[in-house]
Amino acid sequence: MTQQSCFHCGEPVPDNSPYQVTIKQEPQPLCCPGCEAVSNAIVHGGLESYYKFRTELPPRPELSEEELAELQIYDTPELLQEFVSQNDQGIAETTLAIDGITCAACAWLIEHQIDNLEGVERTAVNLSAQRATLRWDINKLPFSKLLAEFKSIGYGAQPWQADEQQQKLQREQKTAIRRLIVAAIGSMQAMMFGVALEAGMLENYMQQEFILLFMWMSFLVTTPVVLYSAWPFFSSAARELRHKRLSMDVPVSLAIGLGYAASVWALVFGVGELHFYAIAMFTFFLLFGRYIEMRTRHKIGSGGNALHDLIPQAALLLDADDNEEYVPSRQLRPGDRILVKPGHTLPVDGVILSGHSSVNEATMTGEYLPVSCHPGHQVLAGTQNIDSPLIVEVEKIGQEVRLASIARLSDRALAEKPRIETLANQVSQYFVAAILLVSLTVFSVWLFLDPSRAFWITLSVLVVTCPCALALATPTALAVANATLGRQGVLITRGHVLEGLAKATHIIFDKTGTLTEGRLELKEVRWLANAEDPRREQAAALAAALETQSEHPIARAFTASREEGVKATDIQAVTGQGLTGVIANQTYRLGRADFVAPDAELLPPAEEGQWLLLAADDGPLCWFRLSDQLRPDTRDMLEELHRLGMQAELLSGDQEGAVASIAQELGIENYRASATPEMKLARLRELQAEGHQVIMVGDGVNDVPVLAGAQVSIAMGDATDLAKTSADTLLLSSRLIRIPQAIRKARKTRMTIAQNLSISLGYNLMALPAAAMGLIPPWMAALGMTSSSLLVVFNALRLKDKGNEQRLSEVSSRPASANPQQEAKA
Structure with missing residues (x-):
């Protein structure tokens, strides 16, 4: 029997395929739901004539020789060993990241098409993760041909390999889901039995033997919930107690453990009441809240794997x-x-x-x-x-690229806890201790009033006052804010930055490379020495030789003036002053006049620009005039800072004329020219002594001392390595407007943390009296505690930026010719 071809695409139709389209009242066979959806859309759209007038089937896209050569790199032993596991018989397995999957029909099509290839044993597509796991004979089908087959059917495929941290997160998530599922099933079953028993329904319709059976069934379905799903609470509580600390898992473990033990006692000895369903539901609600918090944390921290995802393999x-x-x-x-x-x-x-x-x-x-x-x-x-x-x-x-260094700095920031988070953790420990004392008091009082209710009321108190929301209030908000600022190009590398930005009252700027673009250009050489001096024609080359090893923006202005035969040795940089070096057995100095030629008492010319003096052993040689321009958004940034109530100052090592001109143009009243690092640091200490919180923004080596001394320091993305290492924050974007945006986000974060703490403490203060009076059963206490935790998490998520709106607003001004093409990773 001849196998039918798909009426739409021409591919072979599997046996017993249910997919078809009706053309002129005649059913036509189709190979997959994707073809069925497309063909029916054509017919229902009144375009049935497409099939009547088409002269040939749609062509199968073929890859060019260049594309095939690009994919063949994956057949090299190094990459095969990293991405593909194979046994001695050549049976290989791999996981691919698939681009372009939109629905279940795509997954079905991929599995159907790839499974038909010679040597392929199994293809499994994970639609939600957009990944495919394959098992095939690599001797019959090379890895590159497999990738080429994906491209030929319209889906981009790349080897997927999670790093160690990502694998750890995946294991954590899978385990949490399993525990949550066990708790969900157990709590539903336990509630079905428990509610019926408590309501007395079974006593009216069933014999005592069946009632006893339902009681034991409640025990059986609750036991896996306690011993498996709730195990993380017990292990965490035991670990904290071994280290003589109290965490929120201590009252949780007490509530679950004591409630379960009391119910078992009541079941075996017939003394007391059964509350298996309340214990199971409490565990489920708590695990559900923890799972939502974990997913949020993983999503926020997913940028840690950016290095693996962004850098192509070939x-x-x-x-x-x-x-x-x-x-x-x-x-x-x-x-x-x-x-x-x-x-x-x-x-x-x-x-x-x-x-x-x-x-x-x-x-x-x-x-x-x-x-x-x-x-x-x-x-x-x-x-x-x-x-x-x-x-x-x-x-x-490799690990030397800037992307890798950014990832390391992000990890450092996440590892450091700000003072407010540390304080919250300390408060939660005292809070737990207070809960335990209150619970003991409640138990003692109810033991005197009504012994039969004492235990379960105490259990409700333990559950309803669990400080989960208090523990989540600060770290969740900080994590969301850090991730949001990172996407905007503000990389926070220290834990205290958000708190410092929120409290800041003053901000100090360097000039060159900070308020200005730092792309200095050599505009003029004004000769001072003898006009017949042969060095006159090489003045710029002499300065360029001295600046060879410097990373300062000034050095870039002399790059075009370098000459092959002019080399400097014994170069020494004096921070904030200038450079010295030996050229052709003669010592030269370049920099400020009082450093280069202190005895000459020269003053820089009054014209606009930055003036540098070049001098040799025999005296001053010439002035160099360098010119720079302001960053496009400098004025907007200063206006935003003014609206935020911030006081801006300009401290620069440049000459008076250049600094005064910039300060006047920008409306900065407080400025200081010819400021050495010591002078900048002294001004910083002066402001701090007055009680001000200061932000320092700089980019050069001369800014390192004041960057290290400020409450919060910000370095430009193209700053020197030493400045970036000393700074608390890197402004990866060249837009200064990100600074007031970061301050606004920090203030909003502080407000959100205050709201979260108020929600947590307010809930506990309201719920505790009700629970102590016996008005809240354990299952309702679990629901209330979980609801407060989720409320804190969702409130923190409001700190996320509106990324799509921002992208649309910025892209709307992009020239048509500058639209990015579809990225094609090697």
Whole structure:
């Protein structure tokens, strides 16, 4: 019997396929629900003539030789060993991340199509995770051909491999789901038996033997809930008690353990009441709240795996003859040249050698507008080339790229607890101790009033006052705020930053590279020495040689003036003053006049710009005038700070004329020129002594002391490595407007934390008297406690930014030619 072909796409139709479309009142066979949905949409849309007039079936997309060559890199032993596990017989297994899956029909189509390939034993698609797990004979079907098959049917596929932290989170989530399911099933069954018993329904219709059976059934369905689902509470409480600490798991464990033990006692000896269903429901409600909190925490912290997701596994290496070869990204070395095509992601940090294009740096800076790049421009791993091919020289690879350093700084920030969180943890310990004392008092009173109710009322008190919401109030809000600011290009690297930003009253700015763009240009050379001096023609080259090893923005102004034969040795930098070095056996100085030529008593010219003096052993040689321009949003940033009640100051090491001009243009009343690091630090200490909370924003080595001394320090993304290491916050975006936005977010975070603490404490103060009077049963106490915890979590989630609205507002001004193409990872 000849196998039928799909009427829509022409693929073979499986036996007994239920899918079909009616064309001219005749059913036509289809291979999958995807084809059924499309063909029926065509027919119902009045376009049935499409099938009448089509001359051939839709062509199957074929991959180009270049695309096949790109995929063949995955057949190298290094990548196969990392992404594919295989036995001695060649049976391989792998997990792929699939792009383009939208519904169950997509999953069915992938499984159907891939399973028909020779050598494939099993294909399983996880629709929610958009991943596929495959088992096949790699001797019959190479890994690259498998990936090519996915692309040919319209789905992008890449090897998926979670890092150790992601695997840990997945294990934690799977275990939590299993415990939650056991608790849900157990609580439903226990409630069915328990409520009927308490209501006396069975006593009217069943014999005593069946009532006893229902009681034992309640015990049986509740026991797995207590011994398995509630186990984390018991283990955590035991660990805390061993270390002589009290946590919220202590009263939870007491409530579950004592309630279960009392119910077992009542069942075996016939003394007291059974409350198995209340214990099971309490455990379920508590686990449900913990699960929501865990999912929120995992989602907020998912940026920790960005390094693995953003950096492609393959790169297009160029040899000396410009021949192209795909190699694993990990094999690249500094000095190599790579070709980055439009739509591809950069695998390394490097510098552009040739080509002009736009690069989308949203993953690094939070800015959605592409950046125009040209030869000499620095590009970063994880960013995406948009318009034209670029040839890039590799500078940093692996864990040295900026993306990796950002991940490490984020981890450091998450590891540090701010003072308010530490205080909340300490308060929760005292709160737990108070709960235990109150519970003991309640038990004693009810033991005197009504011994039969004493235990269960005490249990309700323990449950209803569990400080879960108190423990979640601060860390959840901080985590959401940190993640939100990170997406906006404000990377927090210390735990105290949000608290410091919220309390700040003053902000101090450096000038060059901070308020200004830091792209200084050499505008004028004003010669001072003998006009016949042969060094006159090489003045800029002499300065460029002294600046060779400097990372300061001033050094970049002399880059174009470098000459091959002019080299400086014994270069020494004097912070905030200038440079010294030896060129052709003669010592030169470059920098401030009082440092370069203290005996000459020269004053810089009054014209606009920054003036540097070059001098040799025989005296001053010339002035250099450097010019810079303000960042586009500097004025907007200062206006926003003014609305927030912040006082702005400008402290710069530049000359009086340049600093005064900038301060006047921006309306900054408090400024100081020719400020040394010691002077900046002294002004900082003066403000702090007056009780002010100070933010320092800088970018150079001369700003390191004051960055370290401020309550909160912010370094620009292109600052020197030492400044970035000393700062509490990195402004990855070049937009200064992110600073007042971060302050607003910090103040809102502080308000949210206060609200969460009020919710938690207010709930406990209201619920405790009701529980102590016996008005709240244990199951209702569990529901109330869980509700308060969830309310705290959802209140903290309000701190998330409206990312889609922000993206639309910024992209709306993007030129049509700068729209990013679909990213095609290697």
